[in-house]
Amino acid sequence: xxxxxxxxxxxxxxxxxxxxxxxxxxxxxxxxxxxxxxxxxxxxxxxxxxxxxxxxxxxxxxxxxxxxxxxxxxxxxxxxxxxxxxxxxxxxxxxxxxxxxxxxxxxxxxxxxxxxxxxxxxxxxxxxxxxx
Amino acid sequence: xxxxxxxxxxxxxxxxxxxxxxxxxxxxxxxxxxxxxxxxxxxxxxxxxxxxxxxxxxxxxxxxxxxxxxxxxxxxxxxxxxxxxxxxxxxxxxxxxxxxxxxxxxxxxxxxxxxxxxxxxxxxxxxxxxxx
DNA sequence: TGACTAGTTTATAATGGTTCTAAATAGCTG
DNA sequence: CAGCTATTTAGAACCATTATAAACTAGTCA
Numbered sequence: 001x002x003x004x005x006x007x008x009x010x011x012x013x014x015x016x017x018x019x020x021x022x023x024x025x026x027x028x029x030x031x032x033x034x035x036x037x038x039x040x041x042x043x044x045x046x047x048x049x050x051x052x053x054x055x056x057x058x059x060x061x062x063x064x065x066x067x068x069x070x071x072x073x074x075x076x077x078x079x080x081x082x083x084x085x086x087x088x089x090x091x092x093x094x095x096x097x098x099x100x101x102x103x104x105x106x107x108x109x110x111x112x113x114x115x116x117x118x119x120x121x122x123x124x125x126x127x128x129x130x131x132x
Numbered sequence: 133x134x135x136x137x138x139x140x141x142x143x144x145x146x147x148x149x150x151x152x153x154x155x156x157x158x159x160x161x162x163x164x165x166x167x168x169x170x171x172x173x174x175x176x177x178x179x180x181x182x183x184x185x186x187x188x189x190x191x192x193x194x195x196x197x198x199x200x201x202x203x204x205x206x207x208x209x210x211x212x213x214x215x216x217x218x219x220x221x222x223x224x225x226x227x228x229x230x231x232x233x234x235x236x237x238x239x240x241x242x243x244x245x246x247x248x249x250x251x252x253x254x255x256x257x258x259x260x261x262x263x264x
Numbered sequence: 265t266g267a268c269t270a271g272t273t274t275a276t277a278a279t280g281g282t283t284c285t286a287a288a289t290a291g292c293t294g
Numbered sequence: 295c296a297g298c299t300a301t302t303t304a305g306a307a308c309c310a311t312t313a314t315a316a317a318c319t320a321g322t323c324a
Contacts, residue, residue, distance in 0.1 A: 144300095145299095145300060145301070147300090147301065149301085149302070150301090182303095183302090184302065184303045184304070185304095186302075186303060186304080186305095187301080187302055187303070190301080190302080209310090
């Protein structure tokens with residue numbers, strides 16, 4: 001299995017559950033956005049055995065901490081994640097709560113001119129809200 | 133009271149509670165960011181009578197709908213609001229969860245080149261996460 | 265291979281921000 | 295003032311997320 005190495009190299013034990021979640025998250029044609037609930041559903045559809053909700057939360061947070069997932073800042077009661085970890089931005093369709101990737105070429109470079117003493121920039125994220 | 137007109141013009145009855153919340157939110161030297169909990173505390177400090185939490189939620193949402201407040205997209209378990217309703221962006225200090233305004237001149241113009249059929253852009257928001 | 269140990273998984277309970285409910289209250293219009 | 299509707303309120307309900315603590319498992323070392 002191709003994810004065993006990846007996990008071990010990150011200091012995460014390659015458990016059956018984590019490997020299965022890797023399949024769902026990363027063994028895809030395209031990257032995608034998801035909430036925990038949507039991921040839970042996807043796992044149910046693709047995996048025979050059950051993975052508990054707590055494990056899904058644990059795993060998603062572990063993967064995020066290792067940089068395999070990104071959280072997307074959106075105002076919603078649910079947390080959105082992205083399997084596309086490259087620097088990029090999002091449209092957020094207010095009507096259905098769906099996100100759409102924006103390529104960097106669609107936005108242009110963003111240059112933050114102001115500095116805050118003792119702090120460094122971890123990320124720059126642009127959210128473009130869409131309405132009808 | 134200077135907020136009576138403002139409220140009436142928006143179709144909101146100028147109740148005692150709403151006027152008091154207006155004082156806390158808008159009768160200030162500077163604009164500021166807040167969560168509902170922080171606002172609740174501020175109200176307790178400045179107002180003699182009690183305003184119920186439900187009313188605070190109702191009022192904040194009513195004001196947001198009327199455009200007197202903006203929600204700021206941040207990944208947090210709490211919702212952040214801003215009394216500065218002009219177009220501007222934010223630093224988000226991950227350490228303490230505090231927001232800092234970025235002037236538009238600190239960021240430069242953001243030009244979204246991609247269009248989505250049938251949708252128009254409601255807002256463009258940049259969040260710059262800060263770490264140590 | 266057989267423990268030993270630390271890391272994981274799991275069901276379930278707990279937490280906490282937010283929303284709902286339904287009854288009491290207060291603006292507004294005539 | 296009367297009557298109507300909007301608003302306020304305490305408390306319950308909701309629901310995403312986190313904590314708990316017991317069972318399990320991967321990795322290690324003899």
